Amino acid sequence: MTLLLNNDDVEAVLTMPDCIAVMEDTYRELAKGAALSRTRSDSFCRTARSDALYSLKSMDGVAPKLGVGAVRINSDIITWPVEGGTERRVKVPAAPDARWVGLVLLFSTQNGEPLAIFPDGVAQRMRVGAxxxxxxxxxxxxxxxxxxxxxxxxxxxxxxxxxxxxxxxxxxxxxxxxxxxxxxxxxxxxxxxxxxxxxxxxxxxxxxxxxxxxxxxxxxxxxxxxxxxxxxxxxxxxxxxxxxxxxxxxxxxxxxxxxxxxxxxxxxxxxxxxxxxxxxxxxxxxxxxxxxxxxxxxxxxxxxxxxxxxxxxxxxxNNLGLGLQFAAVGSIVYRKAKERGLGREFPTDWFTQSVHP
Amino acid sequence: MTLLLNNDDVEAVLTMPDCIAVMEDTYRELAKGAALSRTRSDSFCRTARSDALYSLKSMDGVAPKLGVGAVRINSDIITWPVEGGTERRVKVPAAPDARWVGLVLLFSTQNGEPLAIFPDGVAQRMRVGAxxxxxxxxxxxxxxxxxxxxxxxxxxxxxxxxxxxxxxxxxxxxxxxxxxxxxxxxxxxxxxxxxxxxxxxxxxxxxxxxxxxxxxxxxxxxxxxxxxxxxxxxxxxxxxxxxxxxxxxxxxxxxxxxxxxxxxxxxxxxxxxxxxxxxxxxxxxxxxxxxxxxxxxxxxxxxxxxxxxxxxxxxxxNNLGLGLQFAAVGSIVYRKAKERGLGREFPTDWFTQSVHP
Missing domain, CATH: 3.40.50.720 (NAD(P)-binding Rossmann-like Domain)
Known part of the structure; x- marks a missing residue:
């Protein structure tokens, strides 16, 4: 089964001490060359709003010791309003129901299967905090x-x-x-x-x-x-x-x-x-x-x-985030959500295929 | 709604002439600097099988004229068996039910929303063919x-x-x-x-x-x-x-x-x-x-x-594939699948969030 979680699920299972512990160990792995992080890429183009740009952002990471790889994707409408003489970067909740779009996809390094999909919001601030x-x-x-x-x-x-x-x-x-x-x-x-x-x-x-x-x-x-x-x-x-x-x-x-x-x-x-x-x-x-x-x-x-x-x-x-952080945090989120029966379970076959890609 | 499609759905809607036409126009956009493609990245590590490696591959593309961005992800167990004195690269169908893992996520450049998720198999050969x-x-x-x-x-x-x-x-x-x-x-x-x-x-x-x-x-x-x-x-x-x-x-x-x-x-x-x-x-x-x-x-x-x-x-x-191809092909797949009522529809809210990521 592939787990689809929401931010409430992530918040329910992800404590700061756990997050710090898993990231500490994963940074040690990274220092040893035993974990990988692909630097972020941002692609910008015009969008419907003349005062905004569309941005597609992605970053990856692989934590073999935890048995997971992660891809984090952000699909944002971004504005830079001037407030009090200063430009600020503001993401517009432009998706239906005035929402933002950020996703983490978690995969197994043991068999490749998609383990979980969850929004990045809670995970993102927890990994920055950690x-x-x-x-x-x-x-x-x-x-x-x-x-x-x-x-x-x-x-x-x-x-x-x-x-x-x-x-x-x-x-x-x-x-x-x-x-x-x-x-x-x-x-x-x-x-x-x-x-x-x-x-x-x-x-x-x-x-x-x-x-x-x-x-x-x-x-x-x-x-x-x-x-x-x-x-x-x-x-x-x-x-x-x-x-x-x-x-x-x-x-x-x-x-x-x-x-x-x-x-x-x-x-x-x-x-x-x-x-x-x-x-x-x-x-x-x-x-x-x-x-x-x-x-x-x-x-x-x-x-x-x-x-x-x-x-x-x-x-x-904290100069720059890493895709690897989402693999580390994701491994905890996935394990604990499974233990507690949180989230929506989908047949893994819905996210895999019978043809050699 | 966010559409989840399978390879049969993609095959049902994606004709080679359509695929060629949309890619032709998208390459013209790329030449003009009006479309973007983020080069592929591959991350390799050890996996459970001693004769195999795990590979997490990703590439992105944005086609503003078509109103879509795409991320294509492959999560593979790869072996290099020697057959007839020659090494070949073989992806092992290691996911449950002996399946492979390749996904395309399609997003709107107008409001950022996730439009569709589909396996990459059929799209991948169609874009190479086109x-x-x-x-x-x-x-x-x-x-x-x-x-x-x-x-x-x-x-x-x-x-x-x-x-x-x-x-x-x-x-x-x-x-x-x-x-x-x-x-x-x-x-x-x-x-x-x-x-x-x-x-x-x-x-x-x-x-x-x-x-x-x-x-x-x-x-x-x-x-x-x-x-x-x-x-x-x-x-x-x-x-x-x-x-x-x-x-x-x-x-x-x-x-x-x-x-x-x-x-x-x-x-x-x-x-x-x-x-x-x-x-x-x-x-x-x-x-x-x-x-x-x-x-x-x-x-x-x-x-x-x-x-x-x-x-x-x-x-x-055809020296190297582009993430942009999946945006171009994906725009056709999404539009036609919607027209024909193919695939599984999920509330878009399941893949978006109420917190600023």
């Missing part, structure tokens, strides 16, 4: 107790889960520009996590006394600055532009997620994406020299040392 | 009447359809090493096509008097040689190694399918694929200098001239 959680685990001070968090959206929740899974956190101070959003976030996550989550009214208040500074925003401009660094801090970002370059350069240790290579960007003729919104990350890559930086898999595999004393300032930048 | 059929249309003599064909398998049938769609063919002479296979092929296709298909007992007999020489084999060794060239002939191959390099070099005009770039091959540590079986094509590419050769999209767009007289020897080599 990667940054591993950054905290390997780089933050062991006695870290206080986290500051910028952002109160979809990614911020996963970051809150992740930091609490990696360290014994007592308090998370959260800032985001919209007061009601950050207060709602504080209420929700105080309930869900066994920590005090407090909404504060400035980034400075979020980071005051923090051992870990986490950025989980949708911003394409810098949100974390050098002036906020202090001895012993661990800084964590989910997107390249979040961190001021000067801040990254001033850290004692900067670790990136991976250096498997830049995504492939294809455009139909005459089509381009807003320079500032999309290219800042890549320009940053050149300025910082990503090729020479240690990566999370290297750190986990012990190929590079982590923090060596409590005064160092460390930084983890 | 590409070579376009080679015949643009390169063979207008008065071509006789076709020679090497091969009697899955691809050979599509090549027979294609040459008949492109020229008014009277007779196809078919050779393959196994007598009963070639005789069965002749019976089947004499019935299906309005031409005489004759099984012959040597390649020479197949090509005697032929205006078009078509190779549609599973061979990883040369099957067509320079000594069989003669004025006015059009040579057609579905795989790189089929043609002796000397034969290609001796043609007046050699057109390849595309030069979007070599596939990405990823291997886990210690894993490799048989040099001869897999690398011959790429070595060939270097020897022939694929980068400088005219391509089918250029030929169709009129950027390069086709045959200019009846004595020229022309050659079309």
């Amino acid at each position: 990667a940054n959680g591993l950054g905290v685990k390997y780089l933050a001070r062991k006695n870290a107790r206080v986290a500051g968090l910028l952002g109160s959206g979809w990614q911020a929740g996963a970051q809150a889960m992740a930091v609490c899974a990696a360290r014994k956190i007592d308090v998370i101070r959260c800032f985001s520009p919209n007061r009601s959003n950050r207060e709602a976030f504080a209420r929700e996550w105080s309930g869900k996590l066994d920590v005090e989550v407090i909404a504060v009214d400035s980034p400075e208040a979020a980071f005051a006394g923090a051992d870990v500074a986490m950025c989980a925003t949708n911003s394409i401009d810098n949100v974390f600055f050098r002036r906020w660094l202090k001895p012993g801090l661990h800084v964590s970002a989910v997107k390249r532009p979040e961190l001021e370059v000067a801040a990254m350069k001033a850290c004692d240790m900067l670790v990136i997620h991976n250096n498997v290579g830049s995504p492939t960007h294809l455009f139909t003729k005459g089509v381009s994406i807003p320079e500032k919104a999309e290219n800042k990350g890549w320009m940053l890559a050149e300025e910082i020299g990503f090729d020479t930086l240690p990566t999370l898999p290297q750190l986990i595999a012990g190929e590079v040392a982590g923090r060596t004393n409590d005064n160092q300032i460390t930084c983890f930048l | 590409a070579n059929g376009l080679g015949v249309k643009y390169l063979a003599r207008k008065n071509a009447r006789v076709a020679g064909l090497l091969g009697s398998g899955w691809q050979a049938g599509a090549q027979a359809m294609a040459v008949c769609a492109a020229r008014k063919i009277d007779v196809i002479r078919c050779f393959s090493p196994n007598r009963s296979n070639r005789e069965a092929f002749a019976r089947e296709w004499s019935g299906k096509l309005d031409v005489e298909v004759i099984a012959v007992d040597s390649p020479e007999a197949a090509f005697a008097g032929a205006d078009v020489a078509m190779c549609a084999t599973n061979s990883i060794d040369n099957v067509f040689f320079r000594r069989w060239l003669k004025p006015g002939l059009h040579v057609s191959a579905v795989k790189r190694p089929e043609l002796e390099v000397a034969a290609m070099k001796a043609c007046d005009m050699l057109v390849i399918h595309n030069n979007v770039g070599s596939p990405t091959h990823l291997f886990t540590k210690g894993v490799s694929i048989p040099e001869k079986a897999e690398n011959k094509g790429w070595m060939l590419a270097e020897e022939i200098g694929f980068d400088t050769l005219p391509t089918l999209p250029q030929l169709i767009a009129g950027e390069v001239a086709g045959r200019t007289n009846d004595n020229q020897i022309t050659c079309f080599l």
